[in-house]
Amino acid sequence: DGGITQSPKYLFRKEGQNVTLSCEQNLNHDAMYWYRQDPGQGLRLIYYSQIVNDFQKGDIAEGYSVSREKKESFPLTVTSAQKNPTAFYLCASIPGQDNYGYTFGSGTRLTVV
Amino acid sequence: AQKITQTQPGMFVQEKEAVTLDCTYDTSDPSYGLFWYKQPSSGEMIFLIYQGSYDQQNATEGRYSLNFQKARKSANLVISASQLGDSAMYFCAMREVNTGGFKTIFGAGTRLFVKA
Numbered sequence: 001d002g003g004i005t006q007s008p009k010y011l012f013r014k015e016g017q018n019v020t021l022s023c024e025q026n027l028n029h030d031a032m033y034w035y036r037q038d039p040g041q042g043l044r045l046i047y048y049s050q051i052v053n054d055f056q057k058g059d060i061a062e063g064y065s066v067s068r069e070k071k072e073s074f075p076l077t078v079t080s081a082q083k084n085p086t087a088f089y090l091c092a093s094i095p096g097q098d099n100y101g102y103t104f105g106s107g108t109r110l111t112v113v
Numbered sequence: 114a115q116k117i118t119q120t121q122p123g124m125f126v127q128e129k130e131a132v133t134l135d136c137t138y139d140t141s142d143p144s145y146g147l148f149w150y151k152q153p154s155s156g157e158m159i160f161l162i163y164q165g166s167y168d169q170q171n172a173t174e175g176r177y178s179l180n181f182q183k184a185r186k187s188a189n190l191v192i193s194a195s196q197l198g199d200s201a202m203y204f205c206a207m208r209e210v211n212t213g214g215f216k217t218i219f220g221a222g223t224r225l226f227v228k229a
Contacts (some may be wrong), residue, residue, distance in 0.1 A: 041194070042117070042219035090156075094215050098165075102150075109156075
């Protein structure tokens with residue numbers, strides 16, 4: 001079955017460490033997104049990509065980086081510059097049509113220790 | 114600026130009854146889409162229903178319907194015949210077509226508790 005796979009499910013980061021969250025989709029969707037969710041809040045857009053080798057910053061891109069070398073893959077790196085990275089991270093994708101809802105992965109919960 | 118407001122942090126409903134989750138939005142784009150998502154305790158977001166700004170009829174998907182009142186900028190979700198499995202967080206979301214990129218903004222969510 002088609003879908004989005006995020007890994008790992010839980011991730012622990014030490015202070016000053018970079019970590020990479022994986023997002024892979026087999027839906028043949030063109031556009032992919034990374035959102036951050038904090039307790040009691042909605043989702044905030046970090047980065048998005050509409051085509052391979054191209055991506056744009058979202059509302060809270062500082063301290064994060066992404067790449068889109070393959071259509072299926074959109075990894076997110078949380079760098080040491082991100083001062084408050086503890087959150088739930090969700091990856092999503094969509095075929096290129098406005099009337100479609102996102103398909104989401106199951107998320108990665110990142111905790112700074 | 115685009116904005117989504119969900120004023121109900123938590124709602125309780127008796128099993129088999131209907132419940133309405135409120136959502137208001139603000140946008141200056143005449144072309145936009147409104148969405149509702151469900152987030153169970155597992156964390157994965159599930160797309161429930163879509164309403165386009167030019168759609169004349171309210172959207173329905175099974176037990177879900179969207180009460181779209183364009184002049185009031187309201188897009189409430191109605192769940193009929195609630196089930197225990199409906200207990201979850203529900204997010205209202207909006208996408209402005211002219212912004213491009215299929216970007217979507219989300220409200221803060223409403224937690225629904227279904228009582229047996």
